[in-house]
Amino acid sequence: MGVHTAHNAESSDHAAVSHQFEDIGQQNEIYIVGMWTFLVTEIMFFGVLFFAYVLYRWKFGDVFYEAHKVLNVRLGFINTTVLLTSSLFMALGVRSAMLKNRKMTLFWLISVIVCAFAFMVIKYFEYSAKIAAHEIPGPFFQWHGPGSAGQAEIFFSLYFAMTGLHGIHVLIGIITLGILAWMVAVKHKAVDDYMPIEMFGLYWHFVDIVWIFLFPLFYLMPHG
């Protein structure tokens, strides 16, 4: 519908190359490197929490082991499966976008939203059960298991901080996916090129990787 100027005619196949780049290949590589740079900061963001976890588990291993029994392995397993599936759907969405199959791109993006939403619903039930049982750190914290209540509280602090920060990432993912899906649906020109979806895919896979570590560390803790 738009008025195309003559010099834009040949770029109808792919997004226009910005003037600072040699060609579309270089532009795409820089987009991906930029996204990875952001992910490096995300590794630092989550990294310190993983470090705190290792340190406290090493110091308070016995109480951590007792406290971890409160977590529901079955729900954790289902949520891991849901998230791994969402990563597959995301990869298929990026692939469809590369192949310029708009309908399938939209389908896969919505499938990822459904998975992400299912993850948050399961997480909601897990959190509510723990809040009801006074296992949330703070003035109402109660610990009836063996060992120090203070040490158990540190376990739950780490649990809520790490799964909570992860959950916030899933939530941001849902919002961003919603925007991307809407843009694909209305044929917005920003998503003519597959790059925005590819970059979001990198973020989504990263969030999946964080959970890949959270699940065994919190739900499948071995004794000792």
Added chain:
Amino acid sequence: MDHSENQAHHAPPLKMFIATFSFLLVMLWLTVAVSYVNLGPLNNVVAMTIAVAKMMAVILYFMGVKAGSKLVWFWAAAGFIWFLLMFFTLGDYMFRPNVVGW
């Protein structure tokens, strides 16, 4: 490199994604199964080895780093190298006299 006439030629085969996903699911089942077997301190090693294997599968295939350029490889590796370096500070905690309290 002027072979980037259209982007469609980059699209990886469907089979690769299905294989990666199957690997991830098998590893998930394996890590849950192993957690019910008492291997002593080896449990931690096995759980983390499986997690790293899953992470590598996601990075290399889902995130497309395997097919990516050297620069992308470098950035992807940089974050994790930093992460490992941070754990060297654990040495300080290990050789410090125990703090009373907490």
